[in-house]
Amino acid sequence: MTALDQVDIPPGEQRAPSRAWRKLKANRGALVGLFIIAFFTLLAVLAPLLPIPDPNATSWSAIRKAPSALNWLGTDDLGRDILSRMIWGAQASLLAGVVSVGIAVAIGLALGLISGYFGGWTDQIIPRVTEAFLAMPFLITAIALAAFLGPSLTNAMIAIGLSAMPVFIRLTRGQVLSVKTEDYVEGARSIGLRHSSIIRRYILPNVFAPILVQATLTIATAIIAEASLSFLGLGQQPPAPSWGSMLNVAKNYLSQAPWMALWPGIAIFLVVIGFNLLGDGLRDALDPREA
């Protein structure tokens, strides 16, 4: 171990994760959220192994059948099993939520770090661009991007990710600006630690908590955005199932088959409320003022 490596994380920081976990475990809302997310994630991951019909298998003799022992949640306009499509649809929704927020965090974190840590001309341009993007409503930007990129789940995820990115740039930049003037960062710099090491060891750990909270809450927004784009026909394309596209079809059969519209909506609502509950719980658990 060199002398440079001995510059340590500030006192108290190492205990923060376990203290946060204890507070999170004590928060009933956050635990409910975590349970809901775990349940749907498990369904999505185990979809290929579950004894359910092919989600795209049509049956002309089972068109718009009400829930029964054979089809627990009923069938749709092409006789497809709704439960099976719901479970496979969970993959699209959760994937869209996580991947689009992953895109937003990856780019937002990098640009926020560059802007906040290095300053200079980058800190003149990046915040201006961020403000401009924040002036455009999230969903309208996503619709416009998805329209120009072409309708597909991948393009919807890119569109949602790029639309959500400005929040992460602003958040990261703000955190970096407040952390980089701390004594321990000044100390690390004065003993000649490289920028990459300072960022990795002192800046990123301090940026992590607010980014995690924001990312969890943004996954909820992204899942609704993906469902909205699929509902408009700009996300997942038929016959592949997604909750949004199932609702798009269901709205044409409201009086004949109301169950077609009921289940996908409940699923979106539950998953979104799960991420919102977990996000709120994480915010409380990671807030140093409530330590």
Next chain:
Amino acid sequence: MYSYIGKRVLVAIPTLLIISIFVFSLQKLLPGDPVLALAGEDRDPQTIEYLREKYHLNDPVPVQYIRWVGSALQGDLGISLKTNQPVLKLIGDKLPVTIQLAVMSIAFAFVIGIPMGILAAVKKNTALDYIANVVALSGLSIPNFWLGIMLILLVSVKLGWLPASGYQPFFDDPLRSIQTMLMPAFVLGNALAATLMRHTRSAMLSVLSADYIRTARAKGVSEWAVVLQHTFRNAVLPIVTLSALLFGDLLAGAVLTEQIFTIPGFGKLIVDAVFTRDYAVVQGVVLCTAVGFIVMNLIADVFYVLLNPRMRAAL
């Protein structure tokens, strides 16, 4: 005050410039050559060259951008491929419909969100507070297009109380117009009400713990006077600012709400334009939305200063 407004307008200019670059760049994302699509099946080289010259596509991209911005500043956002009408006229025609929807949604949001927020703050940590928080969390988590579908199913299909879709201009038949807009306005106002409730609660709680509130109570002022005259009047400032910031959410929500209830407004315009590949309309709507959002922010900032005597004095 005027110099403050002037400064705020100047700050908005670079933001608008960047938005215009983004909106212009959107058309460059389109796969393929747009001229080939316009030239028809023959793809006659002379026609292709004529179209390139006509739409200035042979010019360098920065020149194309400057020409586009110049036209936009003169109110020329291009011509709709579908209707052959100027984009600005189309937007102008649809805007009153969305404004009516927005005004009714905000009214719903204020009537539900603010009293709920006040009650939740005053009755902190009671059953009422928990119920209000659960309602707000549900309001934020429910997809508004699904809420719209469920309301159509219940209120229109099952009960037959309100029309499921359609639009009646307000000045033609005010009663019928309000009837057709009730459900869409509730759907759109629901998430806003939840946001308003949370912010009202938090603003009220921070004022309720102030020293002057304790003094007012010690002087024997009635509880309702403490809540409404002393607390709410001071808590209303961040709520006013937030309401302007919710404008963006309102327009985004209108896209889906108008689609579900078949309301011929601003939101339906962009969705229809997406499907007819009417890209000039999509660009026009995005640009106008961003400009509207920036103007609303500006108004919120000015109101904030006007309503806050300390900030007014500092100018």
